[in-house]
Amino acid sequence: MTDSIGEKIIPFELALKLADAAVFAENSRHLRNIEVAVLRGSWLGQKYDQIAVESGYAPEYIKHDVGPKLWHILSSSLGEKVSKNNLMAVLAQRAIHEEDTETRGLRDAGIEEHWDRRNIDEILCASPHLPTPLEAPFGLVALDSTFYVERPPAESRCYEEITRSGALIRIKAPSQMGKTSLMVRILAHAKKQNFDSEDGLEVHTVALSLQQADRAVFTDLDRFLRWFCASITRKLHLPHRVEDYWSETFGSKSNCTAYFEDCLLPDINGILVLALDQLDEVFLHPEIADDFFTLLRSWYEEAAYGDSGNPLWQNLRLIIIHSTEVYIPLDINKSPFNVGLAIELQAFTTEQVFSLLSCYGLNLSESEVSELMQLVAGHPYLVQQAFYHLARHDLTLNQLVQMAATDAGIYSNHLHRHLRNLQEHPQLAAAYNQVLKSSQSVEMEQLLGFKLHSMGLVTLRGNQVAISCELYRRYFGRAMTVDK
DSSP states (O other): OOOOHHHHHSOHHHHHHHHHHHHHHHHSSOOOHHHHHHHHHHHTTOOHHHHHHHHTSOHHHIIIIIHHHHHHHHHHHHTSOOOTTTHHHHHHHHHHHHHHHHHHHHHHTTOGGGTTTSOHHHHHHTOTTSOOOOOOOOSSOOTTOTTOOOOTTHHHHHHHHTTSTTOEEEEEOOTTSSHHHHHHHHHHHHHHOOSOTTTTOEEEEEEEEGGGSOGGGGGOHHHHHHHHHHHHHHHTTOOOOGGGGOOTTSOHHHHHHHHIIIIIHHHHTEEEEEEEEOTHHHHTOHHHHHHHHHHHHHHHHHHHTGGGSOGGGGGEEEEEEESSOOOSOOOTTTOGGGSSEEEEOOOOOHHHHHHHHHHTTOOOOHHHHHHHHHHHTTOHHHHHHHHHHHHTTSSOHHHHHHHTTSTTSTTHHHHHHHHHHHHHOHHHHHHHHHHHHOSSOEEOOHHHHHHHHHTTSEEEETTEEEESOHHHHHHHHHHHHHHO
């Protein structure tokens, strides 16, 4: 939907500024990404389920948590009851009030001739108490965010691939590199496509994080696959029929396949784009990993059989997301990690950093950007953190760089989290110490190297690893020495 009643009253951008300014004035915080997504969806007349799909969250979370809390905070901030139904009217009235306030101020200043030809949007954009909302750089970057940085050709290749029958996309990158943000964009792009114009098949998207499963679920393949099928069924809002398709006569993989083939895919009668996030959770459980990954590969091959197989499998498109290299032994002919489209997200380039810089309204010189790049090596999360705090005027770039590797710096929580992980795994800490002490790449046991890389602490260079950025060298070089 590109237009709505709300847009005809006032532009959404203005409504967002009004809402954000009111919340900030009352609560000293800006609207969060997910709150902005719900606000925009409501403004466009979308139902919570649609908002959830496009923002990559569970419908129950949007419907029973984010939505009610958003209307409550808007009601208290705007001084009158706000709901999904009266949102447009309340903010339009607020816009008129703000226009009148600005009008009186300009007239009192003797510059009436400068405002009477401006529309309300131009007047309010110039208002000093309505700043462009900054987004705290935590979690995924919302679909409508201006702070998302594309890393060509990753996005275009994924958008093209997901339109293919039986597609499989593999996205790999260390922690906090933007994998989930890319995933929700692929799902949104898929949702907008008409894959089969003749049959008019509807596109259904499901994002399932393996971190949502209880630890006990991973102890047994049968239990894991039942959870897997039930979770997807719930997200598709279909009746729970897992037990009807589970038979002791057949194995767990056969039961799971039958459930997709005879229940899920026929019931939706359309395209199912299934995104599996945090797949690394399965790597930790070899007792189920081999069978589960073999199952995914078999579904991919079923789609490739064309007329000789069940054509329903061509309606399943898979996106699998993981942080580390695959370190469990898998038969090359049964692995899903050597087929389909492979995407490995890289750090931001200098050009991409400059692009993000303009989104934050910052003006740094080439030498200043170079200094920041030397510190964080283009790591998306670390760059976003820096620009967010600079845009808020929390500190200068010089102060940021000087304090970055200390407990008083903006990265302290991020660094503490990594330090705790290393302290809890002495073997990993000892391996990382080797890297810190060397000015060159070092060779280490493969599994340890993969785990450090998944955390983003090292870069892989063939069979060797190297420290991933100067920030980590400074902080952990000191912190791990003190810890001893």
